[in-house]
């Protein structure tokens with residue numbers, strides 16, 4: 001069955017047979033990928049400029065994620081993250097397709113080895129939903145493809161030869177768009193390398209296609225522990241009943257869940273939204289891990305905020321919400337991730353250090369008298 005219904009049909013999901021709505025294959029097959037589909041579902045929307053943006057960066061929106069769009073314009077965070085916009089055509093000259101220089105740190109196809117003890121595998125270029133702010137558009141805007149068996153063997157050999165790699169991150173694209181069998185072939189291959197200690201998976205499916213978190217997937221993942229997962233919630237409206245359930249299933253399977261948020265203008269660029277998001281996340285046992293400054297990639301100029309803005313948000317969070325709800329704010333770039341903190345040290349000498357808190361209160365710490 002194709003997408004052939006109106007916005008109201010999609011929004012009232014009970015008009016779909018429940019079995020289909022909750023089947024992730026159905027969600028993948030029925031992703032909104034073209035202008036005519038978009039027009040059919042949102043008949044009264046102004047779609048000017050979207051056509052041109054679509055030529056640059058592909059679109060795919062699961063019916064589930066589309067059902068979270070409440071207003072079809074750029075006041076809606078879900079709309080902003082998923083529907084192409086004319087502003088994607090504007091990129092200043094300093095913008096690069098690979099600002100993190102990942103391709104220079106790729107010793108074998110599909111593997112990035114930037115940090116000594118960690119390596120990242122790009123398992124697939126497919127995602128359930130293509131985030132308009134994606135930092136790996138050079139991958140996710142290409143034809144959908146995944147690692148071949150011989151490429152996986154080459155990666156495994158590299159891991160064997162590089163026993164300093166203890167932490168392997170399976171990323172993409174979104175690895176949970178792969179079949180459970182295909183994903184298992186990657187996990188078992190990585191797990192067979194004795195020097196690898198932990199496996200991390202980066203997936204946005206708990207947010208964009210929570211029905212992917214099936215019993216079948218969980219029983220497979222449990223065979224490869226220790227497995228950690230980082231997901232990608234950006235806004236409190238994404239924490240639906242379905243998304244919360246998906247996270248609960250993962251955590252109950254013994255998988256620690258972290259979250260990586262991207263700071264996006266017009267989506268989540270206030271300390272209220274980020275604060276509420278982080279609080280909502282810990283309630284569903286997801287630990288806010290990183291808050292990323294938006295990377296300097298093409299097509300995201302309208303999403304970028306000044307770094308001072310992010311620092312102010314961090315200053316507002318500290319002391320106001322639970323410490324376990326506070327992520328590390330990082331700026332990523334050609335030399336890797338750099339954590340950024342609000343300045344708290346005013347001055348420091350051999351005898352004492354003067355610090356200030358987020359309210360501007362001053363405190364003096366006497367340095368040790370024995371050194």
Ligand SMILES: *Cc1c(COP(=O)(O)O)cnc(C)c1O
Nearest residue numbers: 112113114115118119120169337
């Ligand atoms: C972010 C990243 C990692 C993991 O970094 P952590 O700070 O350990 O989460 C590993 N490899 C690459 C290429 C990365 O971009």
Ligand code: SF4
Nearest residue numbers: 127130131134173204
């Ligand atoms: S899920 Fe991740 S890789 Fe896929 S489009 Fe979104 S940010 Fe990019």
